[in-house]
Amino acid sequence: MARWLPLFVVALTFACASPASADEQVASGGAVTATFSFDVDDETGYSDLRLTISRGGAMLYDAPVSAENCEEPGCRPGNFEDDSVAVADLDGDSEPEVVLSLYWGGAHCCTIVQVFSFDGGSYRVAERNLGNPGFRLDDVDDDGTTEAVTNDDRFAYRYTAYAFSILPVQVLAWDGRRWHDDTSTHMDLVRSDLRRTWRLLKSARRHDYETRGAAAAWAANRYRLGKRRGTLRSLRRMARAGKLEGFPPRSPSTFVAELDRFLVRSGYTGRG
Structure with missing residues (x-):
């Protein structure tokens, strides 16, 4: 159990x-x-x-x-x-x-x-x-092995204050000596978390809250699912529509570019 x-x-x-x-x-x-x-x-x-x-x-x-x-x-x-x-x-x-x-x-x-x-x-x-x-x-x-289900703490404070930071799901597997990121082999959890982060993003937009934290986590889940190109198009549309304003006051387009680089560098594009 x-x-x-x-x-x-x-x-x-x-x-x-x-x-x-x-x-x-x-x-x-x-x-x-x-x-x-x-x-x-x-x-x-x-x-x-x-x-x-x-x-x-x-x-x-x-x-x-x-x-x-x-x-x-x-x-x-x-x-x-x-x-x-x-x-x-x-x-x-x-x-x-x-x-x-x-x-x-x-x-x-x-x-x-x-x-x-x-x-x-x-x-x-x-x-x-x-x-x-x-x-x-x-x-x-x-499968008889026990994983640690957590959230990716690298997203805390990265694009906004902690109160508005949303952390995407992360699954850690034990290899006998250390934990390693095994999230990409558990796509059901990623898809479930994608729904969660999309709801949070919609809610933030509806209530005029800071949106960059939710947008970053939503994008991270989509990148894991191999949807980088479509996600970038969506983020750029949001940026042009003024829906990705935030603090610190980087331009929305700069935020999207920085987020893309971070997700690629952090291994979120492992499936393409």
Whole structure:
């Protein structure tokens, strides 16, 4: 069964009888059990984050949780409503990995995902900072491997303020040592996200909101589907019609040209 982790970070208020409490989250899969523990204080935040991993009943990993730029008391569990630790087979080799989600502690940034992989005697860790979006774990195509479904954080702030930035879907696959972008093999998700970003673009135009963030994400999905030429024609029509105004005050035609270069450079034209 898929373990879901959040696409967006939400606020949490702890209702505790005392200002400090200990928490423990446990996840199991096959012979592997992972336990994520931490203390939380209403006033000072989080402390004593720790992860243990046992395999076949033997304790193979027991260490404090640490991540680059994620420091106590701001560093905290990445999933505020459910468990932030999961056990899942990410690469289909029948050996489950342990996935830990952490949150940096800013207004909406950053989510960090750590993967702990069995190396024969212990566990090695690989870390990726996803930036503003969170993620969910899901076997997207029911092939026995679990992917991380997130959004492309490179679009945050790129063409507009964060409030108007729309981030296209991104699927990350685990190759045994690191995550890699596998979005182009999951076109059903891209088509679904294309509908989402088109609705957001239409809504922004209807309400006279900043449109460049939604236009960029909509174009990204269409480029993935091999529709670069038609998308450029549509964007240029919008630019001429004054529908791609924004801040910073680059001309709409300059925005379209810069967006096209970025999408090509970033691999969004992999299908033609």
